[in-house]
Amino acid sequence: MQQHNSAATTKPAPVRLRPIALPIEHGGWSMVGAPIALGLWLAPSPAGFWLSLAALGAFLGRQPLKLAISDYRRGKRYPRTVWAERFVLGYGAITLIAVGMAWWYAAFSFWPPIILAVPFAVVQLFFDLRKQSRALLAELAGAIAISALAAVIVMAAGWTLWSALGLWLLLSLQAVTAIVYVRIRLRLARNEPAHRAPALILHLAALVTVAGLLSIGWVSWPVLLVFALLFMRCWIGLSPRSLATPTPLVGVQEVIVALLVVVGIRFGLS
Template sequence: MAEATTGPVRLRPIALPVEHGGWGFLGAPIVLGLWVAPSVAGIWLGLAALGAFLMRQPLKLALGDRQRGRRYPRTVWAERFVALYGAGALTALLIAWLTTAHPFWLPLLLAVPFAIVQLRYDLLKQSRSLLAEICGANALGALAPAIALCGGWRMTPAFLLWLLLALKATSAIIYVRARIRLARGVPAGRAPVYLTHAVALALVVGLAAIDLVPWLAGAVFGVLLLRAVLGLLPRSLATPTPIVGVQELGMSFLTVAGIAVGFQMGL
């Protein structure tokens, strides 16, 4: 592998994710899982997920440099951060396994294909493609059922948490992508956004009707549909992108709170 020299190495772009929206997709399932089923093992599992999440950026850089047959000073630092984050994630995962009396592996194993797809797109430099973003968000969503299982939840309601988060994440990604494109004057269809949100709402209401999820979750998805309609109005498109990101974090917290309170209080 050829050595390459560059200027001073900036550690922040190596050590931390450049896509800030990923933090919301990481935080939502951790907060939801710990809210409905708090446990020591669940906390350690959340820390393990944080380590794995942080490892993605330096791993993407290190593997990309290796693919090009080049080795930069940043490559060394990327490998160091991969080792640091990986060791932290494995240690936390081991502690979670040692401190729980309940198996939590199944949702994590089922999330692996989603994570592999996202990593593949990372290496192809297509991290912002629709499929990559959806797979990445849904891989992180598996943390909610895993943490709930650590806290003693049964398998079916635990996996329903993942389904609810997957519906929210998928519809939110499609909405934000369309909103940003329209704000930049790039053609984008509103119909797929409305359809995705309407289907998500219908599924949640159907699950609530057969007592599998709380009705409060259905109300939350109704708010998300209203947000999508209002957010794509021409007058809303002038909102700066950072503000849109903050609004989406608020929507994530609203979703988590509505689902958690609904399950806890049977609403």
């Protein structure tokens, strides 16, 4: 009888809020941080600030939304489900309010890049709902979608659509090459089958693209320099000697690389 009462009064394990409220993919922070930093650095404005806050709300809402939908599809309702719903509503409210404030303060239309980014975001959401967030196509689509944020911010400050799209292109090139490089590097470090060639070819294509933009006067030498550094980072990082680098350190290196790209683009477009 005492054992029964003890079991009946056992409290459920407390819900860990951090895995619900915050993304588990640490690389996502640099993906969303780079376009925010670059956009506000190039064209600061009140509307740009609110758009950045809206993007953070949407970015943070993705993790609890995935958990809630996963529980719904199982037909289950756990304590974490309730918290996931609360965080979705909270982040969603922040996003909606921030978008409204951005629309109020913006002197120029910023919707075209958002509309163009929607298909990429839908692709990522499709994979999220199928629990395949780590699929290559999902990561690439998500990176391209979030890179559009820089274009949205600068358009809100008065940039033309074509100039904003060029900025989106540069950030997308950096994000896409980084994803492919890191995936191949980690597979090689785990002695899994992988080829270095796709990463090197992709980095070379990005470098050639930037060289083309330089030739028509759209960017200057700092942009070409940082993309040349990206190529060298890929070449050295995929060498057998570099594969022993601990994974957390690789992540730190990629954050530093993303910051260098932001600085290069900032001074290469002035």
